[in-house]
Structures are given as structure tokens and as C-alpha cells.
Amino acid sequence: MSSGLDALFYPKTIALIGATTKMKFGFGVTKDMLESDFKVYPIHPTEDVIMGHKVYRSILDIPDDIDLAIIVIPAKKIKKAMEECAKKGVKAVIIESAGFSETGAEGRKLQDEIVTIAKENNIRVVGPNCLGILNMANGLSTTGIKAERLNKGGVSVVAQSGMLGSILLEWAPSQNVGFSKVVTVGNKCDVSEIELMEYFCEDEDTKVIVIYLEGVTGGERFVEVAKRVTKKKPVLVVKSGRTNAGSKAVASHTGSMAGEDRIYDAVFSQTGIIRFDYFEEAFSVAKTFDFLPLPKGNRLAIITSSGSMGALACDECVAQDLELTELSPKTIEKLKASAPSWVTVQNPMDVGPSGLFLPAVKGIMTDDNADAVILIMVAPLSSFGGKQIFDMLFGSFKKMLSKYKDKPFVFCTFGDPDLAIKKAREHIEGSGIPVFTSPQDAVKAIGCMYRFKVHSEG
């Protein structure tokens, strides 16, 4: 790509300015980079060898062209390092160190000087005050979280904060979120969510884009790009700084202007961006987009073993502009034949403890009246012998569900996190069916998919 972001995600050579063996800031990235298969040159003022790698005093001493420099030295030494990067012809730089615009006027001045050097020399900069990037396509990670610990998938992420970004990555494997590329943009003195949206829109490995946003810098450009990108790929945003108090916190965090929140609300709905209050929720919905085909329409069917949870799902269905479908006469007839008398065959279908799940799913997944199906399966089984019973139960589901892949199907369960939920994530989600622990969230996810479908076709 002409934007120069390829040097960021696919560098052939990397310099690590501030490599360290001490357990301090920079240690994680030193360890990960030097243990990786990438061609990495550590730079340090006094050390000669770090983790078996020859150390250079300056990037200028490296006998190789450098695509990407990762900078983890203190803020005040970074201007000089940038000048050397410019001389060396480095294409992209990640500045992980803090101490810039987020600290006030002096820091902002320093940051501006760095931007000037970058612009004059065609260097793209990620950061400062961030944890850089992660690319599942080649295993590159400057975040302190090794790529091999994550699942590969279609979710690409822009997180403003390094801390949040890395914490999300620590959480994500348990939720089976599959990643493509992750960038923590920090103070975003150069590379921002706008350009990354565009890059991810063209990126073949990216199916859905999640952005944690504290504020945008170029408002008009953001709107223009978002409008275009959301026609092609879903863009899910969590934005903080809703209130003055939040904005103030944001300002001292990454130096962003959070802006009027209702303007953001308007921009998001106008551009087709889907907003979330909780990032966990955004990632569950992203996973749903990544795993499932879009629904053809808004007619939802609900199968449940808990009447209460079914009722909560129905309420959310209305809030999400989804329609509780009427099952076709053929489906009703078929299900009535196999159901005990106390089960009412309707939508939502409360199968209670009848164990009628498999025929119900089979019947409804092949019913043209249903565009999407949610199965709420809760059962107080812990007393009946633990993991084995869940292995058996969810295993048989997985097998059956593998036959129906043309219609979005979402699974919802609840109970002991170490039994019901863990086993559902292993068997059901592990085979590509999103698992939710709340019926409302399951319905919301289908609602988001339906809205994206309408928006992208409109």
C-alpha cells in the first residue's frame, strides 16, 4: 500500500532502540522480538550482546536497511533517535515510550518535533505512548503479548491505549476471538484510526473492525472514511469520554480531545458505525460477524430450556428491531409429533427439560421462516458429574450444528464458568458458533448483523 503501513505490518528488518535485559519497560518487547524469527537488531548504549544478539550503539551502525524501528527509550532521547532513523531511511517507527502530549505543553512540543522529522522524511509513526502492533499473518508482535497465544481470525483492532490493548489480548483467547491485526495507537501523532480503517478495509485477512476511541482528530475525514468502510466491513466502536469527567480523564491519558458526545452519537449513526458501551460486548459481536454468515432478514427464532431467559431474549428482540418469526406449519407439525404434551410448539420455543433441543434446532434451522436462530441451553447439570456430561451434551450439539452453516446460529448458556461456560466455549465456540452468556447479548449480536446487512446494501 502506498500509505507506507505495509512497512509497519510486514517489515523485513527491525531495529529495537532501547533493547534491555532488565525487568522494566521495554523488557517484554525485547524478549519477544529477539526470540522471534524476525531479523531484529538491538540497540543499546553500553551492552554488547543481548540474548545472544549483537548489539549496536546506533541504528546508523547497522549493516542492513531497516524497515521498522521500535523505540522504547525515555522521551527526551527520542528526538535524536528519530533523526538517526531519518538518516537511516527507516520507513516506519513505533514509539512505545510515554511522556509526550499526554503530559502537557512541553510533551506536546516534543511530540510535534518528532512529527516534523517524520513528515519530512516520509516515516510513518505509531504512538507515542502505546504498545505498537500485532499481526497474526506473520506473527509480528510488539505488544508484549506473543501472537502465538492468540487465535487467528478476521477481527482487526484499533485500541488507543496500550494498556487496554494488551489486556484485551490477554482476555481474548478465552473468548475464542480470532484476530487479524491489532494496533494500539496511543497519542496517534501520525497513524490514526482513520487510516487504519482504510487499511483494514482493503486487508483481505480482516472481516470486521473494532475501534476503541477516545477522540478523533480529523472529524470530516473520519466521517468520509467511515461511511465508505462501513459499506464493506462492519466497524464497531467503543468510545469513552461521553461526559466532561470522562473527557478530562481522556485528555490526561492520551492528550486527545474527546469532544461532544452527542456529536459522536450522530456521526456514528450517520456513518453506519455500531457503538458499544462495553468493549467485551463489542468483541462478542465482532466474533459473531467473524464466525457467521449475515442473516437474510430480521426474523428470529428462539429455542430455550429456560422460560425466563427466553422472555429476556424476546424483550431484547423488540429493542433490536428483530421480529419473532412465526414458524412454518410444516415445522410446527413436525415438532408437535416429537414433543411431549406440555411443550407448546411456538416461537420462542420453551423445550423445558424435555431434551427436545436437537429436533427443535434441526426443524427451525431448515425453516425458511427463520433468518436467524438463537438456542438458549441452560441446564443445572453440575450435580450430575461435571465435565463429562457437558462434553457429551455439547459434543452432540457440535456434531449436529456442523450441518447447518448457511444461517446465523448463536448459542447461549449460563452457569458454572468452569463447567457449562468453559465447555460451551470449547465445543460449541471452538467449532465456529459464537457462545453468549446472556440471552440479551445474543439477540443484540444478531441485531447488529441485521443492521449491518441493511446498511451495507442500502
Added chain:
Amino acid sequence: MSSGLDALFYPKTIALIGATTKMKFGFGVTKDMLESDFKVYPIHPTEDVIMGHKVYRSILDIPDDIDLAIIVIPAKKIKKAMEECAKKGVKAVIIESAGFSETGAEGRKLQDEIVTIAKENNIRVVGPNCLGILNMANGLSTTGIKAERLNKGGVSVVAQSGMLGSILLEWAPSQNVGFSKVVTVGNKCDVSEIELMEYFCEDEDTKVIVIYLEGVTGGERFVEVAKRVTKKKPVLVVKSGRTNAGSKAVASHTGSMAGEDRIYDAVFSQTGIIRFDYFEEAFSVAKTFDFLPLPKGNRLAIITSSGSMGALACDECVAQDLELTELSPKTIEKLKASAPSWVTVQNPMDVGPSGLFLPAVKGIMTDDNADAVILIMVAPLSSFGGKQIFDMLFGSFKKMLSKYKDKPFVFCTFGDPDLAIKKAREHIEGSGIPVFTSPQDAVKAIGCMYRFKVHSEG
């Protein structure tokens, strides 16, 4: 109590009508009751001995007075069983079987006949279509979940649905929710949430009441009782049936009328009931009420290692009518002395990776300007060697925090569920400090406490 509910929670003798050794409905309660230390008499038409207990053909054959009868036989046989219970002078009955008003007119007629027998003979009835009760004070559980698997605490619960009730109980131990009494009321032909609110209000073991509600039967009485109870103890409600679709689902579930949702909203806010959309949320807040003292005012302080999470907390702070307090000059001075230059000492206090948590908590917990404190501690530590580092980190917190018990303090973390979150629940929550995995939920919990304080004093 004159209401006869004591016979339900504290029976001296119990008859189990429908005891069974087959793996069907009724097996769980048979096993649990016959393995318990309670004086339980199994009743079955043909068996002679079940799990070492002599079996009786009818409750009338039992050579002992019976306080409580648990009924798990098919619906159509229950009228006769009720007549025998009446003859026997039974004080309370739990009907777990389904097949009553939730199935339509015929079932409703059967249910009405049972109610008539009960009223004429002063028998209190829980159910039908439920899983009965659980009392942590004496270990009595008819729910299929053994009391010993749960934590003892101050949360008493009314759940309409048996399924949801038992699922909540399977989930609760992982969340350190401590229970006092749990009742699943099902079709509530007699005992309802109204009377249970009153009972729990007087119950010394109950500190906070959680109700999952599909609809109330006696509207005026509900309002009158709720007004009185919420002055003394917090009442948290999750109500489904917000919409027509949800109401319809509710009707076929427990035969309740869900009613106009906005009327409920009005009733809840008028009576001081706190409403939740998600039951997980209701239980986290209940735990907070159970664990912590009420805040003296609405001035909140936030300490965070993640600027993003701090900003999300600030936003919620405004939504909850809480004030982000100004730290006292003394606290600021003290914290400035120990903080590195890049940490801005203010509220929210973003300590970043400075590790300044302990002095920050110490300083702010003793600052009279703060009525409540939230600590958001996220750290991407998984790479640094797993459980040990969390044991060390959270262990030192626990020790320090044990000194400050007079002010509500809430902990928030996020990350790998098997590391950060599990360890926080073990160390921090295990020692009586509620742990949240979302900054917004942590702030909401403090907001609920503050609102209850104002309401109960008003």
C-alpha cells in the same frame, strides 16, 4: 412468623411425595433430601426402601407429624396428595411439578383446586412449577443444588423460574455471592415475592433482596410492601416481559401477566426498588451491598492503571449521579512525593505502570474527601509467569486493604479469566472486597449503594 413461612424454611419433618431412584424429574431432590440430616420420609406407591430409607405408601401412613411436604409427582395426581396433606395437618407444601396454569385453562383449574384445599387447611404452598427453596441457615435445599456448594452470606433471592434459579446457583459460587435464602416461586399460586420480601425484611440473615420477576399478582400490595421493605433493605429486581413479545413468552412460561412495562418502571422508582436488565449485574450489586458499608456521600475517587478504563469509569460516574471528588491538598502532597514525574496526581488517578497502587489506595482511603474508592488494576502480566505473580500482587493488596473497612472500596480488573480474574476473585473478593470486570459496573454498584442510602434515609 405467623405467616407459616417458618415451616417452609425450618421444617422439623419432611415428606417427599414422589421419591424416586430413577434418573428423572425428582431424582435430584430425592438424593439430596435422603442424604441430608433432615428427618425425611419418602413416599412411593410400590417401592419399599429408597436409599436406605423406609418408604411409605401415603403421607397418612407416616408415624410422625409433618411440617413440610415436597411434591414431585405428575400434576394430575397432586390434588389427591394435597387432600392427604390436609388430613395430615401439613403446614407447608412445595409443588415442584409442572402442568398447571402455565399450560392453559385446564391446568389453571387444577391449580385453583389445589389453592382451595390449601386455603381451607392453612397450608402454605410454594409453586407449582418450581424448584422450591434453599436455606443456608440450616442447609435445607429442595433445588437440586446442595447448600454446601454455595457460600453463606446476606443475599436472599426470589426467582420465579426454577431453571433460572438453579442456574444462578450453579454460577454464584464462582462469583463469591453469599446467600441466605433462595426461593423459586414458579406459578406462585400462594407464596409470592410480596410475602417473601416481607419475610426477608425481618430475616436477620438477609442483608439484600434480589427478585427475578415476570409479573406481580397483587399490584397495590406489592407497592405498599416494597415501599416499606426498601427503607430497610435494598431490593434489586430483574423483570422480564418489557415488551409484548416478552410478555407472551412469560405467559406461556409461568402463567403470569407481565403487564405494562412502563407501569413497572414507575412502580420501581416510586418504591425505591432498583431495576436491572441483566441478572448477573443484579447479583454483582447485591454482593457489593452484602460486602461493604454504605458510602457516606456521593464523592467517588478512582485509581487506575489504564487511562482508557479510567475514562469509561468517569463517564459512568456522571450517569450515576456520583461526583468525582477533589482529593484533599494533604493527599495530593503526599502522593506527589512518592509519584514519578509523569504521573499526574488527580482524580481519576492514572498511576500507569508506576506500581503506585498501594500508596494511592492508602492515601485516598484515608482522605475525607472521598466517600468511596474504585481501584482499576489491569496489568498484562500473563507473560511474566502466570499464577504466582498474581498471587503475589493480589496477596499484597488483600493485606493492605484489610486495614480499611469503613469506606466502600471496590476492585476492578480484567484480563485472562483463568489468571487475573480468577486470582482477583480468590484473593480480593475472597476477603470481602467485590471484584468487577468492567469499570462501568463497578461505578454502577457504588451508585446503587448511594441511591439506597439516600432513599432509606429520606
